[in-house]
Amino acid sequence: MSGRRREGAPARKREEKLAASLDERIAASRPSLSPAEDRVATFLDQHREEAVFLSAVDIARQLETSDATVIRAVQSLGYSGLPALKSELQDALRTRATPTLRLGRSIEDLGDDPAVVLEHVLATEMQLLQDARETLRGADFAKALRLLGGAQRVVIQGLGPNAPLGEYFAARLRRMRRPAVAVGARGQALADALIDMRRGDAVIVLAYDRSSPEAELTLERARELRLPSILVTDTLGLALAGQFTVALSARRAGGGMFHLSALTIVVLDALLFGLAGQDRAAALAAAEELQELRARIDKRALGRVE
Numbered sequence: 001m002s003g004r005r006r007e008g009a010p011a012r013k014r015e016e017k018l019a020a021s022l023d024e025r026i027a028a029s030r031p032s033l034s035p036a037e038d039r040v041a042t043f044l045d046q047h048r049e050e051a052v053f054l055s056a057v058d059i060a061r062q063l064e065t066s067d068a069t070v071i072r073a074v075q076s077l078g079y080s081g082l083p084a085l086k087s088e089l090q091d092a093l094r095t096r097a098t099p100t101l102r103l104g105r106s107i108e109d110l111g112d113d114p115a116v117v118l119e120h121v122l123a124t125e126m127q128l129l130q131d132a133r134e135t136l137r138g139a140d141f142a143k144a145l146r147l148l149g150g151a152q153r154v155v156i157q158g159l160g161p162n163a164p165l166g167e168y169f170a171a172r173l174r175r176m177r178r179p180a181v182a183v184g185a186r187g188q189a190l191a192d193a194l195i196d197m198r199r200g201d202a203v204i205v206l207a208y209d210r211s212s213p214e215a216e217l218t219l220e221r222a223r224e225l226r227l228p229s230i231l232v233t234d235t236l237g238l239a240l241a242g243q244f245t246v247a248l249s250a251r252r253a254g255g256g257m258f259h260l261s262a263l264t265i266v267v268l269d270a271l272l273f274g275l276a277g278q279d280r281a282a283a284l285a286a287a288e289e290l291q292e293l294r295a296r297i298d299k300r301a302l303g304r305v306e
Contacts, residue, residue, distance in 0.1 A: 022048075022088060023235035023251065025077040027210065030239075033076055036065050040073035044085070052089050056082050125262045132250040132263060143246045145274040147228040152200030153179040155193070157218045159186065161261060162206040169204070169268045176276060177286045183218065190214050194221045203229040205244070206264065207236050208252060219243045232267055 026041050033041060043063055044051050051059065056067040056074075063070075071082065079085045148154060154173055158166040163184030173180035183193040194217065197203070203222040207215040219240065222229040231237065231244040234251045252263045276283035 021235070022077070022085070024238040025079075027235040028239035028241075029077050030210070033073065036063075036069045037073035037076055039063050039065065040070050041077065044074075048089050052086050121260065125260060128251055128260070128263050129266065132266070135249050135251065136267070140246050140248060141270070141274070144230045144248060144271065145278070147202050147230060147245060148204075148271060148275055149278050151202030151228070153181065153198075153202075154204065155181055155183060155197060155201050155218075156204040156206070157183040157193070157215065158206035159184060159212055159214055161259065162208070162264070165261065165264055165268065166204075166206060168265070169272070172268075172272050173275075175286060175290055176272075176283050178275065186214055190217060194218070197221055197225055197227065199225065199227070201225075201227050203227055204232060205229065206232050207240070208234050208259070209236075211236055211239060216240070216243065232264065 022044065026045055030038060030041065040059065040063060043059060054062075056070040059070045060067040074082050074085050077085070079088075154170070156166040156169050163182070166182035166184060170180035170182040181193075181196075183190070185193055201222075203218060205215050205218055219229055219231070220243070223243070228246075229244045231240060231247040233240075233247060233249055235249075237247040237249045240247075248267055250263050250267060252260055
């Protein structure tokens with residue numbers, strides 16, 4: 001039986017790859033790409049509008065490689081050829097409200113006009129929220145809520161800028177009297193968090209763009225302990241297929257230091273509202289008690305001042 005499972009997994013992954021977006025294909029295929037193919041994938045990712053009008057020879061000339069390498073890279077991403085990729089890019093670009101909403105737009109392109117920067121960020125976030133209506137499936141969201149609602153504790157893991165978002169989510173859960181802990185440790189320090197995971201936990205991993213050893217080890221530990229896990233991501237659903245229970249996938253914009261994080265907060269807030277809706281009386285009672293405790297703290301602080 002275990003042999004049949006091993007044979008079925010690659011087939012499922014191939015089927016998922018056929019329905020995946022360019023972002024998901026690149027994230028899933030990058031570890032197996034040659035350096036030259038990786039350069040092609042990066043070019044296609046960062047020059048989507050331009051790539052629609054370029055031949056394999058044109059792309060090869062810009063990257064100082066061969067057209068055969070371009071074709072191999074495209075096929076490694078799961079496309080039958082460059083025309084199939086260009087067709088997908090054309091369909092995707094038609095759904096954009098404006099070309100300026102292309103993901104990964106550079107800071108230099110925006111200039112230093114505050115009004116332009118503000119308009120770009122607002123327009124981008126609104127477009128991403130609209131796109132999320134298609135990529136965030138209701139059935140997956142409902143499943144994530146069931147997993148969290150049945151957990152004795154929630155463990156949420158995220159690195160770098162995602163770590164404070166994990167802290168935010170855990171703090172909001174604790175305000176609802178739901179035990180939660182955020183994990184942002186790297187390297188050997190992660191072992192303390194992994195050994196603390198226990199039966200009754202539900203695990204959330206925030207991972208975007210490229211996976212990390214910490215994210216994969218957290219999901220691996222969840223599988224070892226047979227804990228449910230939720231992946232909140234943009235493009236890693238295919239790359240990490242089989243390593244989580246359910247994924248909530250929605251694109252976010254930006255690159256490097258300048259990722260936009262509003263959509264991640266929206267997903268986390270939606271989970272919080274959904275959990276509160278599962279037991280409204282308990283959520284309201286927790287909110288009232290929190291207010292009472294704050295009032296007592298204010299009264300004690302005022303007494304010290306007097």
